[in-house]
Amino acid sequence: MNRASIIIPTRDRLPYLEVTLRSIAPQAQQAGAEILVVDDAGPSAAARELAESVGARYEPHDGPCGLNIARNTGIERSSGDLVVFADDDIRALPGWLAAFLEAADANPDADVFAGRITARLEGRPPHSCGRERPPITSLELGERDVETEHAWGTNMAIRRSALHRVGPFDVSLPSGEGDEQEWQERMLRTDPGARILYVAGAGVEHRRTPEDSTLRSLARAAEARGRAARRVDARRGSAPSLAREARTLAGCLGHVIRRGCPSAMTMAAHSAGRLREGIRERRAPAAERPAPRAAPGEDFLSGASGTVGGVDAIRRSAVDGAVDARERLTGMRSRLTRAAQLSPARRRVLVLGVTRPEHRALAGAIRAELESSRHIVEIHTRGPDGAGKFENINRLLSEHPAGGHDWLLVVDDDVELPKGFLDSFLFLCERFSLALAQPAHRLHSHAAWQVTRRRSGVVVHETPFVEIGPITAFSSETFDVLLPFPDLQMGWGLDVHWGALAREHGWRCGVVDAVAIRHRVAPAASAYPRAAAVAEAREFLSHRPYITAGEAESTLTTHRSW
Secondary structure, three states, rough: OOOOOEEEEOOOHEEEEEEHHHHEEEEEEEEOOEEEEEEEEOOOHHHHHHHOOOEEEOOOOOOOOOHHHHHHHHHHOOOOEEEEEEOOOOOOOHHHHHHHHHHHHHHHHEEEEEEEEEEEOOOOOOOOOOOOOOOOOOOOOOHHHOOOOOOOOOEEEEEHHHHHHOOOOOOOOOOOHHHHHHHHHHHHHHHHOOOOEEEEEEEEEEOOOOOOOOOOHHHHHHHHHHHHHHHHHHHHOOOOOOOHHHHHHHHHHHHHHHHHHHHHHHHHHHHHHHHHHHHHHHHHHHHHHHOOOOOOOOOOOOOOOOOOOOOHHHHHHHHHHHHHHHHHHHHHHHHHEEEHOOOOOOOOEEEEEEHHHHHHHHHHHHHHHHHOOOOEEEEEEEEEOOOOOHHHHHHHHHOOOOOOOEEEEEOOOEEEEEHHHHHHHHHHHHHHHOOEEHHHHHHOOOOOOOOEEEEOOOOOOEEEOOOOEEEEEEEEEHHHHHOOOHHHOOOOHHHHHHHHHHHHHHHOEEEEEEEEEEEOOOOOOOOOOHHHHHHHHHHHHHHOOOOOOOHHHHOOEEOOOO
């Protein structure tokens, strides 16, 4: 195993990348470290030639996937105990890598190391009154190593053991929207005593070429960063009011006028980006706005009801129709149907559910669809009889044990299934080795967790958890651990506990987008008091491990073909 792996995500910036590699390669060679260039633009002969010319490995994606996916790719394909991340627009200063390695050796209780970042404009900078710093990520905490709150992905190192413990970077976050911060915050939630150390000697210059140093280019970049920063604040529930954003923008423009300071236009552009994004948020449909944070002590809740109705339901239904049309026109559905007729071999599937009298017709349609499968399907249901869902499922399990079956499906009585559902669903579950899985919700389905909604052009997206309903699939490898289920009335909190068990046992979890279902009748918590469900979940999780809502909403890997 290498002592260190240096991961450089890049996309269409060959001149920047060349400077980065020329500054890093000699240091890596001296330390015996490997370099991986992860090309998020897709394969490029020129980028491969450049990487290999300095002894780096070239690892391209098939096409643009995003910064955090590139980071995760680098982690998966590297082996160093210390994983060092560098942007493709830096120049590593002498002693950079050695300082990281020395800090890691001297501080075995620290997991994350933040390197010094100095902004460098290589062109003629805009005139400034001296109060503004270049609108480029920087980190200057002095000449001594000290603890800090955050490391920036431009120049940071993380122990591989910490990456294994905390999990991969959240691939659902767009580049620049708190991507590395989310991982560090997740680490600190998992281990409040974890340390992040600023390493003064691990310095880089964060460069802008002459053409990127013009006021126009800097202002454009600042405006984009402002919009991203507003979205991060909105997700955290800490976004200022629009009036406050407007006052900040007015103050920035006033500074430009009073002090004759063109450079401050970058600050104004950043503030304008925040205000523009805030206005967009206000105009967006309610279901698309960032979910509010859960109340203290309720970090196991999604923070949203997920109920779909009114004009929003009409809009979502139209988008669903467009996605359906695309899947038919591209032939994806017919290819999936053919593949599912050949693989896997016939499986024994146990289906259990609770059927309410008012949903008898819909439950009959669900049964008919499942029984049309080529697999060996055994279906058992019962009425509520005054007991909770999982109490009833356990009664069914005692009468019809899961042993001897390949899969267990727990199915609610208020969903619409697409034609050929079970064959296609099991094909994709086994194709991607999922141990816990659920079909995605259609966009106009009631769904409290955003991560479970279907994604256009996606076949399966892997997640840290699956919901307790409306359809949950368990492979036989989970039976000994998960069955019988806890005797819960409402079941809230059980799914985030499953997420912790999946992490412990190395089970893969996922949402199957290609066979999306509609949760048609009952919005979440419409049949029981929310307060009672929360109280039950809080008590259940008080002495059990679980993943938080923030972790549950993350996407680990996205698959667009099988």
